[in-house]
Amino acid sequence: MDRADIVADLERARAEFHRLLAAADCYDVWTKPTQGTRWTNEQLLFHMVFGYMVVQRLLMLVRMFGRLPGRASATFAWMLNAGTTPFHIVNYYGSCAAATVYNRRRMGPKLDRVVLSLERKVMRESDDSLRRGMHFPPGWDPYFTGYMTLKDVYSYPGRHFDHHTRQLTFGA
Numbered sequence: 001m002d003r004a005d006i007v008a009d010l011e012r013a014r015a016e017f018h019r020l021l022a023a024a025d026c027y028d029v030w031t032k033p034t035q036g037t038r039w040t041n042e043q044l045l046f047h048m049v050f051g052y053m054v055v056q057r058l059l060m061l062v063r064m065f066g067r068l069p070g071r072a073s074a075t076f077a078w079m080l081n082a083g084t085t086p087f088h089i090v091n092y093y094g095s096c097a098a099a100t101v102y103n104r105r106r107m108g109p110k111l112d113r114v115v116l117s118l119e120r121k122v123m124r125e126s127d128d129s130l131r132r133g134m135h136f137p138p139g140w141d142p143y144f145t146g147y148m149t150l151k152d153v154y155s156y157p158g159r160h161f162d163h164h165t166r167q168l169t170f171g172a
Contacts, residue, residue, distance in 0.1 A: 001151065001154075001155050003122050003123055003125070006122050006151075006154045006155060007119045007122060007123065009155070009158040010115045010118055010119055010157075010158070011115070011119075012158070013052075013115070013157070013158050013161045013162075014111060014112065014115045016161075016165065017045075017048065017049070017107075017108065017111050017161075018108055020045065020165070020168065020170075021045070021104065021107065021108050023170055024041060024042075024045075024104065024170055029041055029169075029170045030042040030104055032169050032170065033169065034167045034168055034169055035166075035167045035168075035169055036167050037164075037167055038092065039092070039095060039096070040099075041168055041169060041170060042099050042103065042104055043095050043096050043099040044095075044164055044167060044168060045099075045104070045107055045168070046095055046098055046099035046102050046103075046107060047091075047095040047099075047164065048160070048161050048164045048165070049102060049107050049110055049111045049114070050094075050095060050098065051156075051157045051160040051161060051164075052111060052114045052115060052118065052157045052161075053110075053114055054157075055118060055153060055154070055156060055157050056114065056117065056118065058153050058156075059121065059150065059153060059154075061134065062132065062133060062134050062148070062149070062150045062153055063129070063132070063150070065134035065135075066129075066132030066133055066134055066150070067132070070135070073134035073135040074135040076134075076135070077134070077135035077136050077137045077146075078135075078137075080137035080140065081137035081138065081139045081140070084137065084139035084140060087137075087140055088140075118154065118157075122154050125150065129150055130149060130150050130151040130154075131149055131150070131151070132149060132150055133147055133148055133149035133150065133152065134147070134148065135147050136148050141160065142163070143156055143159045143160055143163070144156075
C-alpha cells in the first residue's frame with residue numbers, strides 16, 4: 001500500500017461506517033448481540049472506532065521505538081504480550097463502558113475526526129519514517145504481527161474494521 005491506498009482505505013471504512021450507522025435504525029439493532037463476541041452491535045461499533053483511535057497512539061510509539069535499538073521494542077512487546085489476558089479483559093469492558101459515551105450519536109463524528117487526522121498524518125510521512133518499525137505483541141490482536149512498520153500501522157485499522165464488520169448482526 002502506498003499513501004494514496006492508505007487514504008483510500010481510510011475513506012472506504014469511514015463511508016462504510018456511516019452506512020452501518022444509518023442501517024442501525026432501531027433500538028433493537030443497537031442492543032442485539034453480535035456474532036462471535038460478547039458485545040452488542042453498539043459496543044462493537046464503538047470498538048471499531050476505537051481501533052482507529054488506537055492507531056493514533058501506536059504511531060507515536062512506533063516513531064519513538066523505531067529510533068531505538070530493536071531490543072528495546074522487543075522487550076516492550078514481550079512485556080505487553082505477557083499481559084495479554086488482562087489486556088483482553090480491559091479491552092472488552094472498556095469498549096462496553098466507552099460505548100455509553102461514544103454512543104450511536106457520537107461515533108460517526110468521532111470516526112470522521114480521527115480518520116481525517118490519520119489521512120493528514122500519512123500524507124506528511126517521509127518514506128524513511130514509513131519504513132521505521134518496532135516489535136508488537138501479536139497476542140493482542142490477530143492483525144498485529146511480531147514486527148510492524150509505520151506503514152503497517154496505518155494499514156492495520158482497515159483489516160480490524162473489516163473483521164468486526166462481519167460480526168455485526170445487521171446491515172449485511
